[in-house]
Amino acid sequence: MQTANVNVSSRMPFIPDNGEMARLMIEHDWSQTSLGDPEDWPQSLKTTLSILVNSKFPTVLFWGKDLVCFYNDAFRPSLGAEGKHPWSLGKKGEVMWAEIWSVIKPWLDQVLAGGESIWMEDQLVPFYRNGQIEDIYWTFCYNAVFDESNQPAGVFVTCTETTQNIQSLKRLKDSEENFRRLVMQAPVGICIVKAGSLEVEMVNNVFLNLVGRKRDEMLSKPYWEILKEAADYYSPILQRVFETGIPYIGTEHKVMLIRQGREEIVYVNFVYEPIKSETESIDRIMMLAIDATQQVLSRLEIEEAQAKERLAINISQLGVFEVDLINNKVIASSRMEEILGIKNNTDLNTFAELTHPEDMHRREEAYELAFKTGKLRYQGRVIWPDGAVRWVRSSGIIIYDKNNHPQKMIGVTQDITEQKEFEEELNKKVKERTTELQQKYTELEHSNQKLEEFAHGASHDLKEPMRKIHFFTDRLKRQLAERLSEEEVSTFSRIEKSVKRMLLLVDDMLQYSHANQIPLEKETVDLNKKLQVVLEDLELRIKEKNAIITIGPLPIVRGYRRQLQQLFQNLISNSLKYSKGDVVPQVNITSRLINSNDCPAVFPESDERRFHLIEISDNGIGFEPSYNDAIFKLFYRLYAKDEYAGTGIGLAIARKVVENHDGKITAEGKPGEGAIFRIFLPVIDIK
């Protein structure tokens, strides 16, 4: 090779043998080309090639009718690996640049035709290299080379590949575009302002929404001219960032903004981030802002609720506890510890052991129930280490994990000792009082019974001696009969009358006292049956007077059996007593249903109620209507004792009985014609 090299080199003395391309040119078999042996090449070609080989600038030469290609070491890198190098040296132009021949042929033709040299910057001329067609940008010059006959014989191309430049420029542009998109699509508000003028250069929708402005309102305008409401406070801060280059971070700033013409309070997290230029001076500030209003308001709400809860717990003196149900650990608030009388303990068993032995069972039940329902409710006693017994009430809830396993219980405990003691004291008092009352009631019942027994006995005992006074007076009168003067007989009869009257009074007084006693329970009383009994009791007097008593159908009522019997007995007796001597006494008893509103004189109340109206009318001596009310008064008598024997108690009893039955009684007298007594008894459902 060394020898051959020297030999060949001698064939091309016009080029310096100083590089790869020079060696390739020398070794190339040029006889196969249209140029022929290099010794025969024109001087112009030789000179041009020497320039080309020597040049450190990438250069390509097209020569001859076939536009045979030459290129130098400086151009070699542009062909890349696995491309045209080295086979394309000495090839026809249309072969070497086949893929772009249609592009460069016109430029070559133009220059060869004697036209102007061609200068192009950053022109895209893609060709095959590195195993593929690559986009390559060029800045190049095509100029003609003239031969000895002064004719254009070749084209000398100096070129430089600008692909790297172009691509970095494009990348810059792309990245700028990306940045803009990033800003626009960022989920945070971004606004970029220029230094000095504070003109808004870029602003995204999130920022616009946050400040409540439109893009065309803001873009290219000085920032504080738009957001006047925030300028006072924030413009100095922004200014300081420009001056110091230190970013400003604001957290949850409460800002009043005018949005859609309305003042609104918003909470904002934001950053003023200075952006430096190549010259290290700050030429922009990027503002990043997030609307934290919802988050802040929610937090404030939670804080307020928590504060209220704490207040409630403090005021109510509640102890708070949390039980870790997995590790059986307890976290108790200081108040809780106070309530339980312990300090710094976290073991659940210790807490459980404080329970009063008698309440242990109840506590266990409450916990069992809590695991079923999720809610704890328990009250019981605890025993403090010093032996004091306190009542506590606990309420809690169980918190479950994702798999529904009980994880912890949180709750509150209250000391209810005082309440409990008060309750117990109260219960005791109530019990005492109840017992006392019951005792009193029993005593009262007993004394009532005694009183009744006494009255009964008294009547008997009082009447006995009086009857005997009467009897023996009568007997004495008879024994003395023949010896007595008329005046003496009259004295005897005065004694007898007085005694009789006394007996009557005792009887009536007893009956009146009975009418004043209301039995405990009403019974169902069939007045038809009751009247029969009354008539039987009055049989003697009815017979004496030859009276006619007619009784219509009577109702069944609820009432006090004995009192009702007394009522009718007194009224019929009354009619019999005040009958006329010369007329057959007649007593009519009838009944009908009425509404209370039908008798406003008796029932002035407006509410309507149903009553049985039982009328007892007679054809007796009657009385003046002016006495209609008076005759019901106790001891009231219309007639002298001598004329009609009466105590003035019978009708008072009648009124008392009717009143005991929530009814009313009236009397209507007509002198010489008779009287009508009306009894109104309320209609009560009889089941």
Added chain:
Amino acid sequence: MILYAEDDADDRFIFEDAFSSYKDEIEIVLFPDGLELIKYLTRENQVQPALIVLDINMPQLDGKDTLRILRDLSRYSTTPVVLLTTSNWPVDSYFARLFNAGFITKCMDQTQMQRVAEELLAYCGIKPQIEKPEFILTVKGR
């Protein structure tokens, strides 16, 4: 024979006195209370009395209880009985009716008493029935 239980000596005197004119026809046996009367009646071979008269208010055994006991004894379940009492209470007359006994309120004078005595004699069938009995109330079933 008429039996009369009465704790009051005066009443016993009045009663006996009222029957003094019928001494030959009827024997009056007096008792201070119901218990004595029951004891007498439950003796062996005791003859049926024509009438038993009972006061209500008596010590030991009162008239009502005595009547009740008598009605429980088969021998005296239908013997004529009259309650002679100060009481004029409906309850007491009702009680008498319930146990098929007569009921008379004690008399105020000798004339009345005399008439009662006659009625009682008629009641127990010793004297002929008086047309219009004044004192003894009609007894159920008689």
